[in-house]
Amino acid sequence: MMRSVLAVGAHPDDIELGCGGALAAHRAAGDKVTMLVVTGGQNGPGLVTERRAESEAAARSLDCLLIWGHLLDCAVHPDSGTIGLIEDAIRQTEADVVYVHAPDDSHQDHRAVAAATISAARHTRRVLHYRSPSTTRFEPSLYVDISAHLDRKLAALACHRSQVESSLMVEPEVVAASARHFGAQARVRFAEAFVPSRFVWDLSPPPQLPLVGAEAPAFEEAPAFETAYPSRAVT
Numbered sequence: 001m002m003r004s005v006l007a008v009g010a011h012p013d014d015i016e017l018g019c020g021g022a023l024a025a026h027r028a029a030g031d032k033v034t035m036l037v038v039t040g041g042q043n044g045p046g047l048v049t050e051r052r053a054e055s056e057a058a059a060r061s062l063d064c065l066l067i068w069g070h071l072l073d074c075a076v077h078p079d080s081g082t083i084g085l086i087e088d089a090i091r092q093t094e095a096d097v098v099y100v101h102a103p104d105d106s107h108q109d110h111r112a113v114a115a116a117t118i119s120a121a122r123h124t125r126r127v128l129h130y131r132s133p134s135t136t137r138f139e140p141s142l143y144v145d146i147s148a149h150l151d152r153k154l155a156a157l158a159c160h161r162s163q164v165e166s167s168l169m170v171e172p173e174v175v176a177a178s179a180r181h182f183g184a185q186a187r188v189r190f191a192e193a194f195v196p197s198r199f200v201w202d203l204s205p206p207p208q209l210p211l212v213g214a215e216a217p218a219f220e221e222a223p224a225f226e227t228a229y230p231s232r233a234v235t
């Protein structure tokens, strides 16, 4: 079943850092993925035009669609304007999975975007919070195995040259170490970690492919309930 995924971030590079590996995994699974960057990253480092081009290159490298929110860096409020912007993106993309910042964060924009998204995604069945370098309290309980996608995450982050050059936070070694740390928690090699606001587990079976030129195989008759689950003799 194809899912529609919306990843929301306050600034260019937040999404790639928080859930770039999961987005690559979604694309590999055939899901539609849209990234919404709420501000242009006007407070730098780097020029807005440069950061915009870097985000576009990163989105291309992850094969995701990119949309911009046009709010002002460092001045995002979780008000009706911001909520409306995110609601519009959820509606346009018909998102059934939303990734966003964790609510406890020392950056006011990250806190505001998390709060606005929780309101905007009140009808969305899966809302997952990712960690940023400025996140404070973060106790993950849901992981995405990105062992096959860490390279793509690192390649997407490398597109943000203006940030990579000026911040230790996006150093490939730190990103890989973090993925290995969460991988150990998740019992896989590399993982991204999330705190769910809501996660509805969809257990519906995958759609059956029509059989062409062949008879459908006969299913073995299921054993009677008593045979499958013999009751224990009461002694």
Ligand SMILES: [Zn+2]
Residues within 6 Å of the ligand: 010, 011, 014, 107, 110
């Ligand atoms: Zn940020």
